[in-house]
Amino acid sequence: xxxxxxxxxxRRGLRVARDGPGHLVPGALIVATxxxxxxxxxxxxxxxxIALLIAQLAAVRPRLTRRSDRILAGxxxxxxxxxxxxxxxxxxxxxxxxxxGALLLAT
Numbered sequence: 001x002x003x004x005x006x007x008x009x010x011r012r013g014l015r016v017a018r019d020g021p022g023h024l025v026p027g028a029l030i031v032a033t034x035x036x037x038x039x040x041x042x043x044x045x046x047x048x049x050i051a052l053l054i055a056q057l058a059a060v061r062p063r064l065t066r067r068s069d070r071i072l073a074g075x076x077x078x079x080x081x082x083x084x085x086x087x088x089x090x091x092x093x094x095x096x097x098x099x100x101g102a103l104l105l106a107t
Contacts, residue, residue, distance in 0.1 A: 042103035049096035052089050060086045 038046075063082045071077055 038104055039107055042100055042107070045096050045100040045103060049093050049100060052093040052096060056086060056089045056093070060089060 060082055064080070064086060067077055067080055067082065
């Protein structure tokens with residue numbers, strides 16, 4: 001049975017809050033680096049961060065969302081390894097952003 005009451009709206013609101021403006025940072029960073037004539041290595045590192053973000057949003061996040069929706073609906077689900085993929089991508093993205101920042105500060 002689908003919950004069309006406040007619970008459904010609350011979950012959607014949590015998703016919006018969780019996704020938030022923090023995912024705009026890599027895009028803003030690449031625009032700033034290109035506009036500021038940044039070195040190629042910094043732009044490359046920023047592009048890596050954006051590629052990792054796209055992989056998270058396109059490949060891993062939908063699986064995690066479907067799984068959490070099923071669990072919230074009361075289904076028993078086996079353990080998922082998708083969280084490990086998400087954490088690995090998030091860690092790599094942080095490293096790419098740190099490298100980008102360091103390269104930009106070095107110029």
